[in-house]
Amino acid sequence: MKTSMSKLTKAISCAIAASAVSTIAITLPALAQENAEELKAEKIIVTGTRMTNRSAADSPVPVDVISGEEFRQNSSADVQDMLRTAVPSFDINSQPISDAATIVRPANLRGLSPDNVLVLLNGKRRHRGSIISFLGGGISDGAQGVDISAIPSMALKQVEVLRDGASSQYGSDAIAGVLNFILKDDAEGFEVQARYGSTYEGDGDNFIISANGGLPLGDAGFVNITAEMREVDGTIRSVVRDDVAFQIANGYTAVSDFELINTYTNEVPQYWGQPDVEDDIKFFVNSEFDISEQATAYLFGNYGERMVTGGFFYRNVVGGPSGQRGGVYRGPLVDPTTGLRADDGVPSVLVGDLDGLGAGGACIDGIPLGGQGGVNPDPAFLAQVTADANCFSFIETIPAGFVPRFGGTNEDTAITIGVKGDLRIGNGLYYDVSAQQGSNRTDFFINNSINASLGPDTPRNFVPGGQKQSETLFNANFVYTQDVGLYSDLNIAFGAEYREEEFDLYAGDAASFALGPLASQGFASSSNGFGGFPETTTASQDSTAFYIDLEADVTENLTLQTAIRAEDFSEFGNTTDFKLAGIYHLTDEVRLRAAYSTGFHAPTAGQANITNVTTQNVGGVLIDQGTLPLSSVAGQLAADFVESAGNGRPELGPEEAVNFSFGIGFEVAGTNWTVDYYNIELTDRVALGANVDFLDALNFAGGGANFGTVSEALTSLDAQGTINRQDFIGLDDLSQFRFFSNSFDTTTTGIDIVGNINFDFMGGDSRITVAANYNKTEVDSVGDVNPISAGRVNAIEDLLPNTRANVSWSHTDGNIRTLLRANYYGGWDDTGNGVNGIGAEVLVDAQVAYQYSDQVEFVLGVDNLFDAYPEENPGAGGSGQLYSEASPFGFNGGTWYLQAKYTY
Template structure:
């Protein structure tokens, strides 16, 4: 595991190592303590700290919709990564597989309430979580260009509960909280623990997964706690592919070197995934305490890529077209003629007289001219000699994430509470690509490359105060105010030389850089940074016994684009004994990220003509971007309305229903690919971008469009005795609709449809969890509405990917008080999305790649849990 040892890395590792060493010394006395036999009375599952800075309120008493997800709910499902777990339990949280999607393979973008993945603010123990270094250049339409936090680095074993605030909250918490806030609350137990081992596999017999996880809580003197968590996971890749039409034609033509399938669509291989979390607290006095928590995580992921055809892949095999009237109509159309082979001269002075007119035919390997003048000629070279069946790169990388938060909080005189903390976070992605070449290096090319690294670093200082004021109201007026300073940087580090080197064959039409993901050149690397300050004030009080009002105001000033002020007002009215109404209006914003404003990258994508293209993403202020309409990014602005009803009946039935409407202007996304002219390429070359001749298109980040998203969330819970045991019923329903109100010419019609219709309009899950003695049985019915997919993002519309039902089943048995065995199945009846009958032959994808139920089918698992 090759990891950059920054100062933050060393600090985090030191903290975790010291905590682990302490745990070894403290384990014996902890285990010797007698276990408590009575259940604790605290009911934290229904109390949230997010959404209000007054005294924590229950879900039913909150003025805004909040979901509370207990640690047990995460344990009682088949998903193993945090993103998929969240999708299972939060209906408006959507994520799909990313089988071939560049950096999205490493960090899957997830969507809350129909917004992009970086429209949701993520907190841990109430503190802002840093962003991922990964920018999802291909994010399935909705999240194209998003750069959000990577929540998959958080192990479920470390959690006490998760709070999901489904309401705009930028006025309370700052940038990104347009869709809402997710707060991961860490386990703070000072004793006991658990160890879990899990194995799972897909019904198809692939994707084998092994996961080990543990948690231990220990006292820190008599006045504190140390809680440590760890998780290790590996998973094999999957394949849900059919043979591509062009690969099948090559095989039919006699090329026996082509793989079957030539291109693999499926989940990537997780070679290793290590997660460590530590949470510490210490009471300093009757009125103060200190806290510290942090994490270190590292994983390596490798997935598939697009097949490179050995006859016509540009910059590798493609020698152009010999114009000819193939169809016999007397007119030679554009690109009508015979495909020629690209042949390089290795002499250095072009004295090899290498052929440039070899027609590839059905199989160029059988062409006698190729055999005589290329294969058996040391002066001439074609990549068919070393890669006769073409090639399919394997793309992935190593993601490293670390954080350290420490602070103190307590109470001063006059009922003033304070919380002062320092938050350090860093995320690094080191891209890797193998089974590919730098074509310009000819036969001397390596086949594995490290094309570059990106590092996102953030440091945050928070100072918060609260105080109740007696104003003659039913409750004291709680006033909170505070200050935040945040510094962030985004660093690009060049890849290895071979990944961007301009080889001797570059002037002969061969591509430059590691094919599929060219390395970041040394002259393009660098670091950019910015800082911002924020001041906020919010207030909350029950004006009467049944009516609560809350308001918030926040001012932020960024060093790179200016300031903004946002506000929020909310109410809750207990209209009847069992029924209350609630609502909120807020304005919000999302600042453009440093990565979006400054990143340079090259991705391989399908063009509208069905051929692979290399698309360069340039900063929006780059001269070529400006030539094509690029300009400096500005913040996204939002207005959000929420209105709902809460019903809490004496029978135990609890129901919430909330309508939301979110208008976002100047949304940031990557422009649809813009074709480069010869003049554009010349300008790039003049700028020193020497590999510009390899680019077919450019893209850049832009404030591209305005949207209105509305929806309804319904949550219901009910418990009853039945069949000699207890059964808990729950329903979570979501309807979401997005309309693109206005869009620039940079966004295609297909992208607009993806934004509006690529997420299911209706999604719900109904769960029954029955406990009877030592047995527990869980059944969950999931529904996903139909979607639209622009297949391969290349104007290949699948107008309706049909709606689907899936069922999750789980049976658990307590072998003893400490040990539980669980068997289960996710998507138990092995449902698949509608087959991709229209375009499967183009790239070999058997199913629509953005299907909300995934493309892998049923998954079964066996889990053993030991608690102490």
């Protein structure tokens, strides 16, 4: 049914998109000349320039200005999803099963990592989120970006999107562009909004209640307050897994009781879909107060919290296409008559000896599997294990398998205080001095799981620990204008910044990382699916920067801008970056612009210092794998070992970028268009490398020794004075580890097209906006020292559509306002899930608003009007995932919403 409907809806969607484009062509001759004047109305920007009167149309680099009302015209209440609709080069996915990335979703601008876009709030750098995305879909692996979803849309006056590199103006991360969220500054008025929505399937119910109000502070200031509360129910877009169906078909009846498998739903034995978001509360304040004619004090900040819960994959009991879950159910090959190990035996369910091997009573090695399909536990041996209190198998207590539910609670806080004004020196020395502190903390939980090594004593729910990112910034910015004989005064901006960041890792409960008594018998340790952090650690770094920024109208038609910034990092040394940009007005209707700049992204304190050790079952062998800092003693030992292969020494430092762009802006027949080409060369990108064998590295440190175990190697090397044993505390059982280092190079090229048309239509006012983006990233080098995998190369190059576009038509006639929007997503590949050649899709959104009175408005809207879905995974039964989680427009199908707004 979905397949046939998909063909129909695609045809209708494409027809609507085509009709919108044809409307442009039909409308052009009929546009009144006065509408051209409306298009020229200046939108003053504060992003990408430090001049006080620069408009977006006259900016040397492209800057999009999106009003708060335009921004909120879709069904989602999450700012990141709103950005996906408003900015074609911005991508965000649902992340249904992505470990911590489910809680703080990684976003991509121009196909680059979340680390490569700078986020500002009121022009000030926003602190990062606490999550390092170890599962980032290939594009965002290892990234630590800003938690944009902590910002409530109701608080926004407008959003400015700088589509160019700006590291020389703002510092680290401004490679793909800059997102500047500008808060409302009304000193009066009150607005409250309530919205409820759901999917066509009847799940994913969501509601949001938000309010904003402005109050005067006497005659000299204002305070603007926003509060928001929302909840989003999860969706189910999974199918019965092949291994579950196989077990049922072959008589393993315990699995047919789906409620035992997954308490979330009794429809399918796996949670897979949009995560649940509960208790999502946001509070923002923005205020200013004139201290004197020369000084204005300001304060803005926020507090927010939410709980996000996603799913993990099903843990198989007795076999099937994906096999049994290792470290929990999968036992060795055993003799079907004795239950003891035998190389030519049959598969079994793992059995543990609770008083230890060789002590007290003995247990069989595994419960033989046989019968129909070879999946049914031998009832006699099962009864024997159940009857013996010394013998234990998880088939006794959890016979249907289990599906962990993973999530976390997130808390975000920030405050910025400052003073700005004019010192009235010469032409005026404008200043802005500020201090800010922000933090983002996530505390994890995993429920319906086990620590298998604890056997029957394992808890089912765990607290694996938490992560926190804290940042403190001090800024001093100055602007001075000087007449130097040019068409305008020379705008001289200069300043300094000190930034300190700290990354804290909090220990989990003991059971979440314990190496229990059954660990030596093949049972996995730690909370299954997401192991706990064994200790609390803190890492920090700081940087100091100085910049100068010059801009002027050299002639009536030519504007030039240049900037240079020098920054010194405590951990990574110095970097200096510059920018040169200009715009030339050929005529009043045509202008050319171009920019060339260098940029950088410095690794975060978390990336440089995170320590995370987990126990994994690799090939039936229980081993400890870790992520360790390259700067640690163990990391440097590994660097020596890697260097010995002759490919160079791994290092961790800033990514380096070179941005080049040029474009044209023109007005024709009352319409306004910009076309911009960009090229971003990014070298020495930060990546997590392949695992290093710890024992091999220690043997190399010993001059080619042949130690039998890590513990033996550490003891011997300490005795020889080669290492200090204290530097390796807690690593005796470590088999493999990896680290962050600079690795691969990429080149990103693309074209942005933006256009808008205002016109009269059927007695009302209409506006058509067009935004399109073509973006292509190619991996120039996978790296010599620490190469990335072929799978990650495929993700970087093909996981996102190369082409995105939307055409919106809004119309206002009296009390009625309508919106029709066609969103185009080009083809893409999901090689990791074996889904390649996924075709293009067009989604259509519609909205009708009725202004009941001056204060009350009602809105009915639908996103994805024709219920389009991405193509189904051909191997959906293997993982239970009906659609690719990397779908650029999600996988929920059509959604509707009702909204009421009261304004006073």
